Each structure stands twice: as structure tokens, then as C-alpha cells.
Amino acid sequence: MKSGKKQGRPRAFDAKAVIGRAREVFWDRGFSAASLDNLSVAxxxxxxxxxxxxxxxxxxxxxTLEGYREDSLDILFEALNPALPLRENLACVYAEALKIYLHGETAARGCFLIGTATAEAIQHDRVREVLRRSLNEFDDAIKERVELAIERGELPAETNAATLAKLASAVMHSLAVRARAGDTRETLEAIARSGVDFICGRL
Structure with missing residues (x-):
């Protein structure tokens, strides 16, 4: 919450639940098309x-963006469990991502962050800052796991961990966009498998 928001008597509602319902509106309609009436009803x-x-x-x-960022990081850190090989980590990351991207009452909605914030980042500085920070945090989490894979010999010693992490993130972003565009689950899963193979040096 922003510090400048009004203070008053204790709320008679669950703020997290309200933010979650608002997220659904923004996810379906986008920021610009979501009206205050839509948000009020939801x-x-x-x-x-x-x-x-x-x-x-x-x-x-x-x-709603901050909440999604936090939820996504929790899922990402769990998927990047260092007890598993990097290949399994990445497969899990993409599988968890597709659970989110293919969800929607009427159609697959992709990633909330990529699908909505990228459209608003040019006109809204604060949105761009959250988008940039979120992408960097996702990259950093994967980079840390890639560095461990290099130490363990899962990847060549000369591997550029930062670049490979961004590539792994790029696969995730592509899945998000393609899911929103209507690609089938089978197509998306094939892209994910190829991404894992490429990153782990099997192509």
C-alpha cells in the first residue's frame, strides 16, 4: 500500500482479497479499459x-502488480529448488507458468505482468518501474540457480550465467504471449521442452 493513502477506521474488508478481485478485472480488460464501475462491481x-x-x-x-510479482517470485523460488537438477528446475518453472498463462474463464490470459504492464509502461512511469524491477528479479533468481549449475558441472564453466538466465526468462515471456494469442497447450509445452533442451545444452 502507498503511504499517502487515507487513514481511518479499521477496514471492514480483506484488502488482499479486494486486490485479488481487482487483478482479475485488470487481467481480463487491461488497465485502460477497466473502468471504476467494473472494479467496484468486482x-x-x-x-x-x-x-x-x-x-x-x-x-x-x-x-495488483506488486501482489502478482510477489506470488510469481514465490512460485519461481519453489520451482528452482537447488536439490533438483537445473533441467528439472526449468521444466518445473515452465510447467507452473503454463498453469497460470492458460487459465481464464473465457480464454487463456497469459501473464498478468507481461500482458498488461507492457502496454502501460510507456505512459505510466510507476508501472514501468514495477515491470523493470519484476523482470530483473526473475532474471536474478534464475541467474543464481544457473551459477550453482555451473559450479556443479551441469553447465560448462565458461557459461555466461546472466545471459543464460535472461534467455530462460525470454522463453517464459514467449509462452505468456503465445498463450494469450491462443496457441494450444501442446504447442506451448513443446516450446518449453525445446527451451529447456537449448538452455541445458541438448540441442
């Missing part, structure tokens, strides 16, 4: 209550 809060608790629409959207 969150079951009237406009004054939304503004008083979360600020304006951009503030609320930023809260």
Missing part, C-alpha cells in the same frame, strides 16, 4: 471506499 466496494482504501485506479493497479 470488489463489491463503492468508488469512495475504493479510493479511500487504495487511492486512484493507477494506485490500485500497482497494488
Amino acid at each position: 470488489t463489491k466496494l463503492n468508488r469512495p471506499s475504493l479510493y479511500g482504501a487504495f487511492g486512484d485506479k493507477e494506485d490500485l493497479y500497482l497494488d
